[in-house]
Amino acid sequence: MGIRGLNRLVAENAPKAIRSNEMKSFFGRKIAIDASMCLYQFLIAVRQQDGSSLTNDAGHTTSHLMGFFYRTIRMVGYGIKPCYVFDGKPPVMKGGELEKRLKRRQDAEEKATKAKEAGEAQELQKFQRRTVRVTREQNEEAKHLLRLMGIPYVEAPCEAESQCAELAKAGNVYGAASEDMDTLCYQPTVLLRNVTAAESRKLKIDQYDIKEVLKGFDMTIEEFVDMCILLGCDYCETIRGVGPVTATKLIRKYKSLEKIVDAIKQDPKSKFKVPDNWPYKEARELFLHPEVKPGSEINLKWEEPDVEGLVQFMVKENGFSEQRIRDGAAKLKKALKGGTQGRLDGFFKVSGSVSSGKKRTASDSKDKKKKRKTGRSRR
Template structure:
């Protein structure tokens, strides 16, 4: 999920969604979905999004509640889904699995003692993007005519690549690693109620007098999804060291340090597996009636939980002149 230490170095400012009206945002789909998934699970009764067969599709509630923000501001989201997992990320994935396992154990204990508040908090921590969640998310996006792309590897790397090519105006993600992947402009907080944050790569580099490559070196020293970082080195120390010694290799040599697979990790940020074989239409034409039927009838989601979300989508389409669904 990226290293939050980079926040100390990132050039951040608050923007209004009206300021980005009419733009295209390449959304890190897994990041966005997970944010809504955990929130929905934590604050919503599980019977709202659980089928008679016990299948949990809280993602459908999250999508219906989250997509109106884009539509209401005439913003086209292009969801970018992760492809194959990078081998170097295996340790990070295993660490997350262990965290979820521990959370599940604590959840069972909380349920046994009747602590519903703690149980809700812990249940949100055990969520994962299951095969059903992956499939139903894509199917609902299809019905709402929201474009999505399958990345060959990291979704945020593909999204950053699209933004660098000019095929998207912004990347949408909570991860600070979008800076390391070279995303020119990232919108954070798209799953929150308030105004989003704008993270500017060029402004970040200019503020610290470094290159993109050097910023990646700083990130590697602090830690990324592909490596744990060097103990005792935070963002400010890493920045100072990289500026003093020129690059990651200079810092490692000067301090007698070693980062396993450092060259491969560096390449994963500077030259990640991406594809330019994609296309999408920014002029959406949602079938709201079919989408509602899919969510409520096919997947047994409580209609009251998604009613306002669908209403907002319908209202926004009329306001922007996209009322061809009627």
């Protein structure tokens, strides 16, 4: 679900924190991508003309494999080095949200059945997309495909978004890519949205700088997280009647949820009602101190693709075109080799050594001029 209304709030309060760039501008960048989000996207978006999922001869869904294979190749073709991060065990506090999602999926399944019986093709496709859920088998298939492609992945102990943020904070990657705005609460240096969809939908990649976000709101990270909990997150319900504008005003006035809760409870005329046993402190802890693998313990490696392994898995086991898979693997191999070039801005970051090098070059040229003059006078 993410955080309700956060994208609009950031645009209004911290416009300098957001930049939109074409995919080619991220050449040489390593990016941690929320794989679980990608799985949903690919299962929903990659479909046949009649709206049904792609399947192999055995009837098993292959939409996610097509999505990971071709969109990863496109990214690598732009010089991006992707690293995928898979969800681990969800926090206990997320159980309520997962139950809601299950209920929505069951409702969609019932409506899809009715639409099919009524012969309503458009309605059927709409509700079929809402019934999508990612299986453990599909997760494992995606990981197997990435291993064959030579693309690294990380299995998070808990939430994929928090692990992506940890990789960014630790310097393993440039930024964390996810569509969920709650990723900002985990403090990645940079949040990237539309990464996997940018090329296929001709979108630009939106980049959010967490320092500029906090600066624009004039809040500490603790205050920002409290505001996000007020807006509504996956971990707990919110205070009824508190919308985005009110949430921002309350945090700026009281600075913490504790003080907001006390103020509401002490005011008999307050129009707001705090939920019973509201676990906002636990939610805050999950955002500020998530369970992650330390970035210092993770070593990301991009390797040459296993072409014959890809042919075996994608062609012989899942029915894809052999020529297309071989062509894709060739592009991937070439792009991964070319992607070792790095970025110019990364080169010029070492300002001390570069500037001193320029000084030495200048002085060397002066010495050479003197030597040439001395040589001419002697002649």
